[in-house]
Amino acid sequence: MNHQLFEWLRDNRITEMECIVPDMTGVARGKIVPKDKFVSDQEMRLPEAVLIQTVTGDYPDDSMLDLTDPDMVLMPDPNTMRFVPWATDPTAQLIYDALRPDGSMVEVAPRNVLKRVLALYEAQGWEPVVAPEMEFYLLSPNPDPDIPLAPPIGRTGRAEFGRRSYAIDAVNEFDPLFEDIYDYCHAQNLEVDTLIHEIGTAQMEINFMHGNALDLSDQVFLFKRTVREAAFRHGMYATFMAKPMEAEPGSAMHIHQSVLNKHTGKNLFSGEDGKPTEHFFHFIGGLQHYLPECMPFFAPYVNSFRRLSPYTAAPTNVEWGYDNRTVGLRVPHSSPAARRVENRVPGVDVNPYIAMAATLACGYLGMMNKIKPRDPLASDAYELPFQFPHGTEEALVRLKACTDVAEVMGPRFVEMYVGMKEKEFAEYFRVISPWERKFLLLHV
Structure with a gap:
């Protein structure tokens, strides 16, 4: 030892x-x-x-x-x-x-899938750098799954209502909980950074410092457990479902990503003159080309697809743009050294290892195959056609047919992942929902 x-x-x-x-x-x-x-x-x-x-x-x-x-x-x-x-x-x-x-x-171990993708980058002398952003909801305890979810009671003795995006006082409602979350994260060396109130009722976001993709995946994996445990101790639930409440926005795991030259430490996305490089554009091109084929990795459950709607503040396409939050691929304003691409498609319900591996696989294929992106979008991307599969079955069919991604992430892994999801979705479709009983039982 x-x-x-x-x-x-x-x-x-x-x-x-x-x-x-x-x-x-x-x-x-x-x-x-x-x-x-x-x-x-x-x-x-x-x-x-x-x-x-x-x-x-x-x-x-x-x-x-x-x-x-x-x-x-x-x-x-x-x-x-x-x-x-x-x-x-x-x-x-x-x-x-x-x-x-x-x-x-x-091959089917998620941590190994990410290691496989990172090894391909290393073989090229490249090193990905990532920074995840984690959105989640705080909820009142809900032991009965047939009862809709509701926000928790804060320090004022009232449940939150309405939209309180970026409101400091709305975060302060749950100060004792967040003090424990930060203490727990510090004790585990989870490098969390900013805390904000998101758009939804009692919806929060905590961001991570940028770093190594494997280490950050480990941290996200442990962070989810940490937040749930802290919430339990304060008489609340914390959920990482992508769309837990029908009238509220969904929750995402946005992934900021760039690639360094492993030998010089310089950002491959920026040239000596500070302008974006071909690697930058090809990385985006790879995401645009392959990300719609990989949706089971970014939207892994039936519930995940409920989030992907302009009415839930989630992307509906893989257009890209500079500081445009309506597109699936946003390039934030930054210095040349910090130039990066934010993948806004993944829901927070993803397996972090698999989502990291998949987004980096798409970018890798773009750089290796020199895939050119479409022109950046400066307008509202929500007005454009929906570019993702329409539901779980179509998503799995498209993933099965994408041999390029399977070669990068591992053919046996993709085969087993698809098989697992087919079984999971079959189980879901056996369940008769309250909506069906409400509207069909005596009316058809």
Whole structure:
């Protein structure tokens, strides 16, 4: 075991370890073990099938699975060791990588999918830099899923109403909660930055500092859990559903992205004269060309597509523009060194590893294939035609046909991801909704 890690566990009197592997839905799977057990045997084994469960806990069709149900060898990444600040006993958490017994990577593990894409960048001497923005809603507790969601009670004793975008006092309503969120994030070295009130009722946004794509994906993965745990302790729910309430806007995970020359550290998107480069335009061209084919990665659930509407402050296309928030791909005002592209398409319900891998895969293909973008848009993009698949079935058909993206992200991963989503959507369509009972039961 790494001697420094052993000293960290000893000095912090850790008694339990949460050994975690992220699955395809972004759920933390794994085991909780005593610290002494962890120190004596860090290797962990779990069935590969745990990675490909649907959000309801089911699996793709048997024809896609290895019926011998083999184990993965899970090895800890020492760089991910962090406190679990809300635990009663001194507890640490550690993210594991999924390997086969021969040491090769398990292709369907989301963390490995991102590593595969980052390796392609590294082979070109490139290093992506990303910065996610996380939107979420605070809610009153809702143990009955048949009851619509409602905003929580703040310090004034009243539930929020109306639209309070960027209102400081609206954030102050929940100061004790956000103090805990920031304390929890600090204890875990989650590099969160700005907090704002978003458009929706009790909808918030917390931004991350820019950095390495794998590290930021780890941080987002842990951040979601952190916010939910903090909310529980204040008598609230926090949700990362893309569209939790019908009358409110959806929630996104906007991803700011640029690419550095790994050897010089300079931004590939800006030339010596400060002007945008061909790499910049080709990156955008790749996003425009491939992003609509990858929508199951950016809109992974039936609920996700409810967000993609101009009436929910979400993009409906992959046009791009300078400081234009109506387009899917926004280029913020910045210095040449900070030139970047903001992908505004992903919902906050995405698996962060997969969404990061997919957006970088699209940009990579654009740069490698020198795909030219359309002209930037200076007008309202909501007036343009809808450019995404119309629902989950069409999205999966288009992803299946996109061999370029499969080659970058891994053919077996894409096959298993599609299989998992087909199973998940089939489960959804078996459910009869209250709307159907309300309007069809006695009227048709």
